[in-house]
Amino acid sequence: MAVDLDMPILIVDDYKTMLRIVRNLLKQLGFNNVDEATDGAQALEKSRARQYGLIISDWNMEPMTGYEFLKEVRADNQLKDTPFIMVTAESKTDNVIAAKKAGVNNYIVKPFNAATLKTKLVAVVGDF
Amino acid sequence: MSSEALSGQIGMLVDNLRKQKSANLSLTEVASVTEVLIATTQMFFKTIDTSIYNEFRSLSDYITNARKEIASLQPGDLESERIPRAGLELDAIVQQTEEATNTIMNAAEDIMAADTSDPDAYQAAVNDAVMLIFEACSFQDITGQRITKVVETLSHIEQRVMELRNLLGVTEEDIEEAKAEADANPVEIDEDQALLSGPALEGEGIDQTEVDALMGVKKAPNPEAAPVEKAAAPVASQKPVAKAKPAPPPAPEPPKPVDPKQLDNMFEEDFDPVADVAAEEKAKAEEKAKKEKAAAAAAKEKAPAPKEEKNVEMPEGEEVSQDDIDALFG
Numbered sequence: 001m002a003v004d005l006d007m008p009i010l011i012v013d014d015y016k017t018m019l020r021i022v023r024n025l026l027k028q029l030g031f032n033n034v035d036e037a038t039d040g041a042q043a044l045e046k047s048r049a050r051q052y053g054l055i056i057s058d059w060n061m062e063p064m065t066g067y068e069f070l071k072e073v074r075a076d077n078q079l080k081d082t083p084f085i086m087v088t089a090e091s092k093t094d095n096v097i098a099a100k101k102a103g104v105n106n107y108i109v110k111p112f113n114a115a116t117l118k119t120k121l122v123a124v125v126g127d128f
Numbered sequence: 129m130s131s132e133a134l135s136g137q138i139g140m141l142v143d144n145l146r147k148q149k150s151a152n153l154s155l156t157e158v159a160s161v162t163e164v165l166i167a168t169t170q171m172f173f174k175t176i177d178t179s180i181y182n183e184f185r186s187l188s189d190y191i192t193n194a195r196k197e198i199a200s201l202q203p204g205d206l207e208s209e210r211i212p213r214a215g216l217e218l219d220a221i222v223q224q225t226e227e228a229t230n231t232i233m234n235a236a237e238d239i240m241a242a243d244t245s246d247p248d249a250y251q252a253a254v255n256d257a258v259m260l261i262f263e264a265c266s267f268q269d270i271t272g273q274r275i276t277k278v279v280e281t282l283s284h285i286e287q288r289v290m291e292l293r294n295l296l297g298v299t300e301e302d303i304e305e306a307k308a309e310a311d312a313n314p315v316e317i318d319e320d321q322a323l324l325s326g327p328a329l330e331g332e333g334i335d336q337t338e339v340d341a342l343m344g345v346k347k348a349p350n351p352e353a354a355p356v357e358k359a360a361a362p363v364a365s366q367k368p369v370a371k372a373k374p375a376p377p378p379a380p381e382p383p384k385p386v387d388p389k390q391l392d393n394m395f396e397e398d399f400d401p402v403a404d405v406a407a408e409e410k411a412k413a414e415e416k417a418k419k420e421k422a423a424a425a426a427a428k429e430k431a432p433a434p435k436e437e438k439n440v441e442m443p444e445g446e447e448v449s450q451d452d453i454d455a456l457f458g
Contacts, residue, residue, distance in 0.1 A: 015269040015272060017266075018266060021266050091449075091453075093447075097456075100457070107457065108450070109453065
């Protein structure tokens with residue numbers, strides 16, 4: 001089933017530049033309904049206020065990390081099924097395994113390119 | 129008993145003996161004087177032994193404690209882990225910023241060289257190049273994280289040095305004394321080296337206006353010259369002249385009158401008249417290369433997979449590649 005390009009997507013990163021990059025890459029891929037948050041706590045608040053079709057989050061943020069945010073999302077009955085992609089520079093095996101155990105749908109290592117992002121989006125939300 | 133008391137005691141005994149006539153001294157008297165002498169010196173040496181022993185004991189305890197505390201500072205950790213790691217992070221920053229800059233410049237050149245005759249193809253070429261620029265800009269995030277790690281290492285070292293300072297009982301007075309001594313005997317630095325202060329922080333150094341003032345250049349009368357001056361500012365303004373802050377006014381006796389326009393021209397990028405010809409030839413060659421590059425880029429477009437691998441490889445230590453992660457996620 002084709003993905004609705006208007007679905008709301010939440011991108012979370014403490015670097016404004018990174019938010020801008022991901023937003024622009026998503027725009028290039030056809031997704032225009034994109035919201036931003038700069039840490040896990042803010043992202044959690046936003047995701048409780050609005051139902052997102054996808055969350056793309058960094059790991060290393062303060063005060064709430066992307067990993068903690070992921071666990072909060074998976075522990076929340078209303079949010080637990082939201083597709084979640086981790087986009088991070090944390091590339092150790094332990095990180096990936098921990099994220100997978102916590103219920104992440106996919107994991108992208110920074111730096112990444114548009115092709116990688118698209119592949120992961122297709123893998124998580126379906127073709128578009 | 130102190131050494132003064134001992135010598136007083138012995139002096140008294142000797143005086144006592146002198147007062148009596150030595151020829152009439154009985155053996156018992158000599159023996160008793162000798163006994164007093166022995167007892168007195170024994171007391172003295174006993175006192176000496178104890179004080180020396182206590183001194184050494186306290187010194188030994190101090191050294192033992194210092195060793196323990198220095199060990200607890202884990203200098204080995206700094207030497208074998210943190211400092212080399214910080215060095216690697218800084219190397220990686222240099223490398224990644226260079227790669228990102230090259231990628232961005234290549235993409236910009238591709239846009240400049242794109243054929244505008246076919247609007248659709250042009251749009252596609254521009255989009256591709258812009259995507260590459262976006263991707264390359266992610267270096268800011270990565271380098272930011274690396275720099276944070278280096279700063280953490282520096283803070284760790286600072287903390288350890290402070291602890292070591294406290295441990296060794298270095299006081300502010302000692303520091304002032306050492307500083308005064310260093311000021312009195314400055315280490316000789318090569319003049320050229322002394323000029324290299326590196327990039328200035330915001331608020332440090334001087335701006336282009338001040339540079340111009342120092343150089344004795346009046347404001348460019350030609351409005352066209354203004355953008356050039358502005359463009360040159362970030363490069364020429366700050367860094368190497370940062371230490372020249374207490375700028376003295378221009379020398380009162382200029383040896384020769386200088387034409388401000390001529391000076392302005394010297395700071396323009398295309399000042400070298402000989403280089404102009406070479407630059408034209410270079411531009412033509414670059415244009416040709418760009419066209420070839422554009423053709424190559426079009427071919428690359430159809431094969432994005434290798435690019436992906438190149439961008440995500442992180443094979444060091446326990447780090448895993450995107451491929452490994454993909455395998456994990458099926």
